[in-house]
Amino acid sequence: MTSHIFCGPADFKRRIISKWPEAYIQARYFTLFVVPVLSQIFVSTMSIKRPSYDGADTDTGIPLHSVSPVNSSRDGSKPQIIDDSTKHGFANAEPESIPPPYEDEEGRKASVAVNTAEDLVTRVIDVEDDPTLNVWTFRMWFLGRSRQTALYSGSWDLLGSSAGASPILKNATLTILHRYRPIDLWRRPARDLLFQAADNLRLCGVLDRYRVCSR
Amino acid sequence: MVFLTVIAYVLGEFMAVAIPRRGAVGRFLNPCPFNLKEHAAITLMASAASQSALATEALASQDLFYGGYPSKVAGVFVVITSQLIGYGLAGLLRDVLVYPTHMLWPMNLPVTSLLESLHKDKTEAKARLKIFYIIFFTMLVWELFPEVSTSYTYLS
Numbered sequence: 001m002t003s004h005i006f007c008g009p010a011d012f013k014r015r016i017i018s019k020w021p022e023a024y025i026q027a028r029y030f031t032l033f034v035v036p037v038l039s040q041i042f043v044s045t046m047s048i049k050r051p052s053y054d055g056a057d058t059d060t061g062i063p064l065h066s067v068s069p070v071n072s073s074r075d076g077s078k079p080q081i082i083d084d085s086t087k088h089g090f091a092n093a094e095p096e097s098i099p100p101p102y103e104d105e106e107g108r109k110a111s112v113a114v115n116t117a118e119d120l121v122t123r124v125i126d127v128e129d130d131p132t133l134n135v136w137t138f139r140m141w142f143l144g145r146s147r148q149t150a151l152y153s154g155s156w157d158l159l160g161s162s163a164g165a166s167p168i169l170k171n172a173t174l175t176i177l178h179r180y181r182p183i184d185l186w187r188r189p190a191r192d193l194l195f196q197a198a199d200n201l202r203l204c205g206v207l208d209r210y211r212v213c214s215r
Numbered sequence: 216m217v218f219l220t221v222i223a224y225v226l227g228e229f230m231a232v233a234i235p236r237r238g239a240v241g242r243f244l245n246p247c248p249f250n251l252k253e254h255a256a257i258t259l260m261a262s263a264a265s266q267s268a269l270a271t272e273a274l275a276s277q278d279l280f281y282g283g284y285p286s287k288v289a290g291v292f293v294v295i296t297s298q299l300i301g302y303g304l305a306g307l308l309r310d311v312l313v314y315p316t317h318m319l320w321p322m323n324l325p326v327t328s329l330l331e332s333l334h335k336d337k338t339e340a341k342a343r344l345k346i347f348y349i350i351f352f353t354m355l356v357w358e359l360f361p362e363v364s365t366s367y368t369y370l371s
Contacts, residue, residue, distance in 0.1 A: 125324075125327050125328075125331070130250070133250040133252060134247055135250075135252040135253055135256055137253055138243060139249065140257055142230075143226055143227060143230070143261075144257040144259075145260065147219065147260070148260050148261050148263065
């Protein structure tokens, strides 16, 4: 039997398999099937029995249970059906309490004075909805997921981020985003362009010139 | 986030125009004009990824400027744990900060009004759109030109 040098999680796994294969298989089944089911039960129980905030809303004077968007999970009751009288976006708020907008002689609408946060939100945000228009379209998934992936991969980070960070910190962030890809955990790929660019930064001595690091 | 909203509007309008609407495939790919709800969903999805975790910058500066960054597994775990602490706090504070109607988040109002002025009737939103386009092109020049030029200066 050769001497064994412990060098990392893969080696640890290999040693466990060679010593107790059936235990490893059981652990594998446990993580694959038992843990997701148990965690699902745990999370759903927590969401049902979660204690709620008992304060009253200062704008409408209504207890917060009735305005909560998660009525379905509170007390195990079914979701409330919101009728047309609540189309201003606030359940159980009287529509009469929101004054109608003024109209001048040409029919243009001018808003009344905005005093509270509720006024502001109902004036600025359009609360009408057209239920015939679909949200879950191919377009939404394609654009949303592709741009999300592009941003996660970091190649669009220069364009997407605000102008607050300095360019050198952006380069550093890009470098680290490409260095910490999950594939690097078990296989070291060829260095990509941005990685090389960061190395060129060091080799050219740009960092030394700007006194941000010393080699 | 405004950048993401504008790019989503351009790409979504392009897809609504360019993809054919007839047949079963066309009805699946292009069922309706590009509407506000899709636009908001795209903006939400993409802006979830637009802000990177701050722990990443700590790792980056340690790697580039100080040397001796932790192992890759430790780096991943540092980022994940710091993010999860934030998620936990946000979940605990949901009853206080999110559900009450008097909790107003003014940060969301610019993107919301932009979405509405892009998707409302053109006659209603004409004044809004005019101001938006003036500021949009000014900011495009103001932001993009120094960004590109400084990047090339650093890389050369």
